[in-house]
Amino acid sequence: MTQKERLIIGEGKISGYLSIFLAILCLGATISAYFPEYLTTADFRELYKPNYIKFTFLIVLTLSFGFALASFILSKKTKLGFFAILLIGTSILLASGLPAYQEIDSKSFTIGLDWLLLDILISAVIFIPIELFLPKKPEQTKFHEEWKTDLVYFIISHLLIQITGVLVQLPAALAFSNIGLATFQESIQGIWFIPQLFLALFVSDLFQWSGHYIFHKIPYLWRFHAVHHSTKDIDWLAGSRTHFVDMIAVRAISFLPLYVFGFSASVFTTYIIIVSIQAVLAHANTRINFGFFRYVFVTPQYHHWHHSDDPKAYDKNFAIHFPFIDMMFGTYYPIGKAWPESTGLGDVKFPKGFVRQFIFPFVKNPVDNNTIDDPSNR
Numbered sequence: 001m002t003q004k005e006r007l008i009i010g011e012g013k014i015s016g017y018l019s020i021f022l023a024i025l026c027l028g029a030t031i032s033a034y035f036p037e038y039l040t041t042a043d044f045r046e047l048y049k050p051n052y053i054k055f056t057f058l059i060v061l062t063l064s065f066g067f068a069l070a071s072f073i074l075s076k077k078t079k080l081g082f083f084a085i086l087l088i089g090t091s092i093l094l095a096s097g098l099p100a101y102q103e104i105d106s107k108s109f110t111i112g113l114d115w116l117l118l119d120i121l122i123s124a125v126i127f128i129p130i131e132l133f134l135p136k137k138p139e140q141t142k143f144h145e146e147w148k149t150d151l152v153y154f155i156i157s158h159l160l161i162q163i164t165g166v167l168v169q170l171p172a173a174l175a176f177s178n179i180g181l182a183t184f185q186e187s188i189q190g191i192w193f194i195p196q197l198f199l200a201l202f203v204s205d206l207f208q209w210s211g212h213y214i215f216h217k218i219p220y221l222w223r224f225h226a227v228h229h230s231t232k233d234i235d236w237l238a239g240s241r242t243h244f245v246d247m248i249a250v251r252a253i254s255f256l257p258l259y260v261f262g263f264s265a266s267v268f269t270t271y272i273i274i275v276s277i278q279a280v281l282a283h284a285n286t287r288i289n290f291g292f293f294r295y296v297f298v299t300p301q302y303h304h305w306h307h308s309d310d311p312k313a314y315d316k317n318f319a320i321h322f323p324f325i326d327m328m329f330g331t332y333y334p335i336g337k338a339w340p341e342s343t344g345l346g347d348v349k350f351p352k353g354f355v356r357q358f359i360f361p362f363v364k365n366p367v368d369n370n371t372i373d374d375p376s377n378r
């Protein structure tokens with residue numbers, strides 16, 4: 001999308017897209033309510049109180065309707081409001097036919113449609129305004145060339161949350177379930193909340209650093225990780241672009257110390273929330289630099305340098321929580337006030353689209369497609 005095609009305030013398109021986005025969420029929520037045993041995440045179900053769900057559904061539906069009206073009022077030309085009204089009507093019709101509350105029998109395989117809808121709503125509410133009002137690259141639009149590919153990654157990784165959860169935890173369970181950790185874990189759980197949380201973030205980032213480093217340094221593994229680095233327009237959604245092999249392996253490695261230490265439930269939940277937010281924030285297209293805290297915690301600026309296509313920053317800033325881990329291992333790139341000029345794989349030609357990017361690493365080395373990038377730099 002060129003500069004001219006950017007969304008302009010007052011044309012009814014922004015409200016139209018917002019309306020369609022919210023209407024799709026409502027439709028998705030209605031569909032998951034029809035098949036909760038297959039389309040909702042077993043661990044989340046007890047959090048869903050029927051009254052809260054109904055209330056949230058009505059709020060989102062009303063907002064969607066309001067944006068559709070705004071779109072109609074602002075422009076007679078755009079049909080976006082019309083599509084949104086169709087979606088809203090379908091959601092209401094379907095929702096009115098929903099059976100009264102019933103017991104859900106748990107199936108062994110579920111699709112995380114609920115998790116997808118919730119996380120995309122929360123992430124969009126937090127990150128779209130940040131990127132809109134405080135962008136690092138104002139010229140980069142939401143609808144850059146590859147946003148649809150990134151959205152596919154986001155959707156698939158969320159729908160498959162159950163299976164990825166099992167795969168990520170499997171190596172730790174296989175390796176450590178029988179080694180008698182109870183006394184050690186009790187002493188860990190006895191630590192105060194804040195130091196215990198810091199310890200959880202530190203040990204998992206230490207292991208994440210190692211996994212991430214290996215994926216950069218071993219040429220066969222780099223093929224998979226190159227998918228994540230192939231994005232030229234980094235934003236909150238682009239952070240989802242990770243090959244399945246890379247995602248499972250690095251998450252499983254990061255999970256090993258968490259399993260062994262057996263942190264308390266409250267620390268573990270807080271850890272999951274921090275990881276989820278920081279991973280998305282690190283990729284966001286925002287100039288917020290967090291002042292002094294950028295030397296303590298990984299920020300967008302820190303991680304954007306990891307994605308830089310400037311050879312001087314190759315294989316630097318692997319940490320995802322604490323920059324001092326990179327300092328410990330000599331892989332710290334001093335961020336100062338500067339930002340990378342551009343990100344991506346330089347002149348390496350990389351396939352576009354989810355399916356091509358999924359197959360590519362199994363059959364080809366991206367450096368074979370390289371024109372000027374020296375493979376020894378990786």
Ligand SMILES: [Zn+2]
Binds near residue numbers: 212216225229306
């Ligand atoms: Zn990397």
Ligand SMILES: [Zn+2]
Binds near residue numbers: 228239283303307
């Ligand atoms: Zn990244």
